[in-house]
Amino acid sequence: MKRAEWEAEVTANLRKGQNLLDQGREGEAFSLLECALEGMLALARMSTEPALSVWTERARKLLQTLEDLSPDSPSEESPLKLIADTGVRFSDVAGLGEAKEVVYRRLVRPAINPEGARRWNQRLGGSLLIYGPPGSGKTLFAKAIAGELDLPFFTVTASSLFNRYLGQSERNVSRIFRDLEGYEAAVLFIDEAESLFERRNEDRHEVTNRVVTEFLGALDGVRQRKEGLFLLAATNYPEKIDPALLRGGRFGTPVYIPLPESAARAAILAAQLDPVPCEANLDLFSLAETLEGYSGADLVLLCQKAIDLAQDREEQTLCPTRLHRRDLEEAARTSLPSVRAEEIRRYESFRERSPGD
Ligand SMILES: Nc1ncnc2c1ncn2[C@@H]1O[C@H](COP(=O)(O)OP(=O)(O)OP(=O)(O)O)[C@@H](O)[C@H]1O
C-alpha cells in the first residue's frame, strides 16, 4: 500500500472507531482501532523525521487507549487440552519403524533409564518435530510417544494461541506454561507448528515475533526447573519452519512420518475391522497392496464406507451378513487417496535436504 492509502485508512478507522466508542460498542471499536494502530506503525516505518516522531507519538497514545480498552481476559479458558493417559503405545501405531527407532533413542531410552542417560551424558526431556502428509498418523504417533513415556499429554494448536485482542496471545502462552507448572513431567504437543515456528520474514506479523520469543523464553525457563518436559511439534509444512530451529537447533533433525507401506496399511485395516463381522479368510494383505497412496486416515474412512455398504445390504435383505472383500473394493472406488503425488514429492525433497539421524 502507498503512504496516501495508509493515511486514508488510518484516518477512516480512527473516525469509525471513535464513533463506535461513543455508542458504547467497545468490542467493535477495539478491532478498528487496532487496525488503525497497525497503519500508524506502518506509516512510522516508512517515515523519516519529523513525520516519524509524529506517527510514533500518535501510535503511543492510541496504544494507551487500546490497553485501557483491552478486555482483561476475553478467554480465560486455557488453550491447552489435557489427556491424562493417551492409552496409545508404539504397538498401536502401524509401520513407522524408522521413526519409532529414532524416538526411542532420542526420547524414550533416556527417560526409562536415567542412570544410563547420565552415563552417556544424555539429557532427559527434549524436543522433536514430526512432519508428513495429512492423515499419516502424526497425532497418533505423538500420543504413542506420551504413552511410551507414561506421561500426561497436553495438546495445543499453534494457531489457537494467536488472538486479535491486544496482549492476549502473550497471555495464552503464559497460561500454557502456568498450566504445565503443576506437572513434574509431561508431553506438550503443538499441532500446526508452522504457524508458531515459521521462518522470520518481513511479512511476518509483529505479534507472531513477540509470541514466538515469549514461547521459547518460557519453555527454556520451565526446562531449567523441570527436566522431564517433552516438546513435540507436528506440521504438514516442514519447509516453512525456521531452519535455525532444526538440525542442531532446538528440535534437532525433524522426523518424517510417511504414508503407510503395504504391511502397515493391512495392519490399519485389520485394526479398524477387528470389531466387525468379516467373511472368513478375508485377505487384507493382498487388498492392502492395491491401496498404494492411501493415508491412515483414508483407510479409516474406507473401512467406514465398507461397513456402511455391508449394513445397507443387511437392511435390504433382512438377513445377517458379514463384511466382504468386495465391500472394501467398492468403497475404494469412491474413496480415493486424499494426498496428491506432488505433495509426497514435496515431503521427499524436504527429507533429502534434511537427512535423518
Ligand atoms: N500408522 C498408523 N497406525 C494406525 N492408525 C493410523 C496410522 N496412521 C493413521 N492412522 C489412523 O488415522 C487416523 C488419523 O491419523 P492422525 O490424526 O494421527 O493423522 P495426522 O498425521 O495427525 O493428520 P493431520 O496432518 O491431518 O493432523 C488415526 O486416528 C488412526 O485411526
Ligand SMILES: [Mg+2]
Ligand atoms: Mg494431526
